[in-house]
Amino acid sequence: MLLQLSQAGSPNSMSFCSKRHIQCALGTRSTLSVVWYLNMGNLLKVLTCTDLEQGPNFFLDFENAQPTESEKEIYNQVNVVLKDAEGILEDLQSYRGAGHEIREAIQHPADEKLQEKAWGAVVPLVGKLKKFYEFSQRLEAALRGLLGALTSTPYSPTQHLEREQALAKQFAEILHFTLRFDELKMTNPAIQNDFSYYRRTLSRMRINNVPAEGENEVNNELANRMSLFYAEATPMLKTLSDATTKFVSENKNLPIENTTDCLSTMASVCRVMLETPEYRSRFTNEETVSFCLRVMVGVIILYDHVHPVGAFAKTSKIDMKGCIKVLKDQPPNSVEGLLNALRCVYVHVRLYRKNTCKKMLQNVNNTKDVNIYVHVRKVQIPFCLLVTLCVNFQLQYFYNKE
Secondary structure: HHHHHHHHHHHEEEEOHHHHHHHHOOHHHHHHHHHHHHHHHHHHHHHHOOOOOOOOOOOOOOOOOOOOOOOOOOOOHHHHEEEEEEHHHHHHOOOOOOOHEEEEEEEOOOOOHHHHHHHHHHHHHHHHHHHHHHHHHHHHHHHHHHHHOOOOOOHHHHHHHHHOHHHHHHHHHHHHHHHHHHHHHOOHHHHHHHHHHHHHHHHHHHHOOOOOOHHHHOOOHHHHHHHHHOOOOOHHHHHHHHHHHHHHHHHOOHHHHHHHHHHHHHHHHHHHHHHHHHHHOOOEEEEEEEEHHHHHHHHHHHHHHHHHOOOOOOOOOOOOHHHHHHHHHHHHHHHHHHHHHHHHHHHHHHHHHHHHHHHHHHHHHOOOOOEEEEEEOOOEEHHHHOOOHHHHHOOOEEEOOO
């Protein structure tokens, strides 16, 4: 039956399929069947449902999940970090800065009392900023421990998230904290102003051989690292992205798909729970809805940073249209920040791809007969599909002139 139908089709219409290669592998008679199958692939997928990407359909209990015996070791390690997260957010929310004292000191540079007053106001604030930075390093270590547990063989990402719900909940709590921290940081310019003033004043004191009270707490090396951290618009998310990328690069025996599938599965679980009335009715706390929304957006952004082609590509395993629809179905004031976060990622990706293509073309003298491919962990992809953090992998591109 398949052969008869295939002969009635149009094998020549398959421009992307090498008929000669199929013939070599299967023989001439089988070629028509294979080409017909490729032409009718979408129909067969619908009829058989064997190749369709079925989204995970289970309830992830973010409110009541408790660790099993096998989870307890990692759970306890991560819990030590997460128990300090709320305090960090409270300190950041109450951060007011020393803007007034700094302005007075800058406007009256000869007034020693105003200089001392500004320095005395800034030093304890820098101690807080140091505390935030050190917590980001602890959070990075916690995330890598969770990724190791949730991506290990022999279970699939879906099986891990369904079986190890307490660890999945902690992963979600890290993402939730990250987005809340970055939102507060982005709306508080005093953080960078205070730290910039601290570094300028510290440098001036060194030149004049004046002992600096705050230098013992934040030395020059630490100040440089903190400066890079706070220069990011979303420093905590950047830390998690780098940690995930480093986890992938250090675990070369672990397929990258284990990590990216874990992220895409988490995004899909959150979306399904939010759009399914049966699941949503099981939330006992009103805050769980906003928690799920933040986690969904956070994991999408993380996936976009780590995956070779990103979350917005057609081949992405995340249903971006479905996720955005879920966001737009919420009250506008409650999700505007989350939608803006996704918009920023999308614009950044487009600009990065454009600049990457331009640079690569320049590197190979921009001749029209050049074919460029990028190899990311032995996977060959077109260079125009690169996304931000792919450059952190070992990239090699080569070209062939016909």
